[in-house]
Amino acid sequence: MEKKGIFLENRHVSLLLSAIIFIGFFVFISGYFFGKKKTVEKFYSKIDQESLADHVYYSVCSNYGNYDKDQEQESTEDSSVDKDSVVILPGESQMQESESQEVNVSGQIKSQNRQDKKSDLKTIKQNVNIDDVSVTQEFAENEKTLSDNASYECMSEDEKDSGKNIENTSAQDCQKDLLKEEYYAELVGFGSKTSANVFCNRLKKRGIAVVLKKRRSKTSRGRNVDWYQAITEKFDNKSDLVAFVDIIKDKENLKGIKIVQC
Numbered sequence: 001m002e003k004k005g006i007f008l009e010n011r012h013v014s015l016l017l018s019a020i021i022f023i024g025f026f027v028f029i030s031g032y033f034f035g036k037k038k039t040v041e042k043f044y045s046k047i048d049q050e051s052l053a054d055h056v057y058y059s060v061c062s063n064y065g066n067y068d069k070d071q072e073q074e075s076t077e078d079s080s081v082d083k084d085s086v087v088i089l090p091g092e093s094q095m096q097e098s099e100s101q102e103v104n105v106s107g108q109i110k111s112q113n114r115q116d117k118k119s120d121l122k123t124i125k126q127n128v129n130i131d132d133v134s135v136t137q138e139f140a141e142n143e144k145t146l147s148d149n150a151s152y153e154c155m156s157e158d159e160k161d162s163g164k165n166i167e168n169t170s171a172q173d174c175q176k177d178l179l180k181e182e183y184y185a186e187l188v189g190f191g192s193k194t195s196a197n198v199f200c201n202r203l204k205k206r207g208i209a210v211v212l213k214k215r216r217s218k219t220s221r222g223r224n225v226d227w228y229q230a231i232t233e234k235f236d237n238k239s240d241l242v243a244f245v246d247i248i249k250d251k252e253n254l255k256g257i258k259i260v261q262c
Contacts, residue, residue, distance in 0.1 A: 044221075052217060052225045053191030060188060060256065182262040183241045187230045187254060189215070196228035206251060209233055234262060 187210065190196040196212055203210050213229050232248075235241035238259070245257050 045223075048219045048221065048223055048225055049191065051219060052227060056189045056191060056227060181238075182234045182236060183238050184234045184260055184262065185232045185241060185245050186258045186260060187232065187248065188257075189227055189229045191227050193228050196230060199230055203230075203248070203252070208248060208251070 188199065190199065200210050200212050210230050210232055213231055215227050215229050216224050217227065219225055232241065232244065235244070241259060245259070248254060249257065
């Protein structure tokens with residue numbers, strides 16, 4: 001009888017098995033190296049992010065250390081001044097009385113200055129959103145009116161017109177100069193957006209408006225890494241900004257805040 005069907009010899013079976021084993025081994029090796037490559041890329045990206053976060057944290061800590069050193073130096077200077085002021089020279093009773101009076105007066109002046117500074121900070125906090133540009137415009141207009149009324153009667157018509165033109169140009173130049181200068185403060189940097197949003201929301205709950213800016217820096221490997229920085233709004237008057245920053249320092253215990261001019 002003749003047998004029907006497909007018949008393979010032992011040689012063909014061994015070749016087929018060898019091909020299947022080779023293909024399976026090739027697929028396994030390819031998948032292994034591909035997964036290893038992805039793992040190494042993720043590891044390097046994580047290292048870059050952590051290095052940037054460490055760099056920001058180190059810069060913030062270094063600023064804190066410099067601020068603490070400055071505070072310690074100021075405290076030592078104040079203590080040395082107090083010690084020197086308490087020194088009494090023997091044999092000079094009148095000088096002792098006068099020096100003791102001067103020391104008492106200086107102490108009262110220092111305490112009064114501290115109280116005035118605290119009251120000024122509270123006042124500036126309440127009026128931090130006042131439009132300084134409108135105030136300067138009203139001041140310039142009032143000054144212009146007073147100067148025109150004072151010199152109007154002792155000037156000729158040509159001199160009056162020229163004087164008005166000069167005063168108008170000077171007032172406009174002053175207003176332009178005031179409008180050109182703007183300042184803002186860089187508060188603190190964060191490696192992640194979540195931490196930055198938590199900080200900004202905490203300040204908003206306390207009635208302090210801040211702006212979150214996205215920054216981009218390059219690592220030592222040349223890769224771009226994004227980080228986030230909290231800054232204040234722009235101020236036309238630098239002294240108001242300094243007072244506003246002092247309020248944030250007292251509430252958030254921040255140090256090393258940098259003021260930048262636009």
